[in-house]
Amino acid sequence: MSAILPPSERLWWKHPLDRLEAIWIAIAFIWCMVMFFMMVFWHVYGKQNLSTETYKVDVGQFTERTQAFVDKYTVRTETEQEVPVVAPPEGEDIYLIGRLWNWWPILELEKGKTYKLHMTSMDYNHGFSLQPNNINIQVVPGYEHVIKITPNESGMYSIVCNEFCGIGHHEMVGRLYVK
Structure with missing residues (x-):
């Protein structure tokens, strides 16, 4: 055979x-x-994966909530595009929008305090990758992704899009500060 x-x-x-x-x-x-x-x-037991909540969302309403959040807690602006830096108090819902080709706004959080991070995309699939911590979430348009975060180290962290989203994908980098 x-x-x-x-x-x-x-x-x-x-x-x-x-x-x-x-x-x-x-x-x-x-x-x-x-x-x-x-x-x-x-x-x-290993706390290796994030437990996220995901909801269907109207991007217009999410944009309004994010703009109200930014208007209430902005402390300064950074970069050439004058992106607002937002410093909310502990326990506050914080909002982050992924869109061509940036993460908006810049977040400034306090070490050891817990926040609920709400994210969505306005246009295409984006990958939320918090570096150097290797937290990865697929951010999909029309869906709100919610995770609880408690920063445990001070510093500046980069938010990188790790899902190809078009010609400006390589420039899609945001910031997160932990004081």
Whole structure:
């Protein structure tokens, strides 16, 4: 018999299973189950994945909420485009918009305080990647993604779009400050 040619009998599943073949199938099945339960274990106990809430949202209403948030808590502007830097108090809902080709506004948070971050995209899929912490979220237009964050280290963090979103994708970098 050749591995290149089709089997002489078409009902191959009715043939007895070789002992070595059965051992390898059992090993593969056990390994799949171990990997499956490890995913659940790391999600619950390892705190490796973010538990996000996602809601369908009207982008116009989300823009209004974000603008009200920016108007209320702006402390200064930065960059050539004069992007507002927003410093909300602890426990406040904070808003971030991804759009061609920037993250708006710049957030300034306090170390050890908890915030609810609401994000959406105005146009295309964007990837929210907080560097150097390796937090990754797919931000989809028409959906509001909500995560609880508690910064534990001071510094400046970059928010990078890691989902190709067009010709200006390489310039889509935002900032997050932690005091």
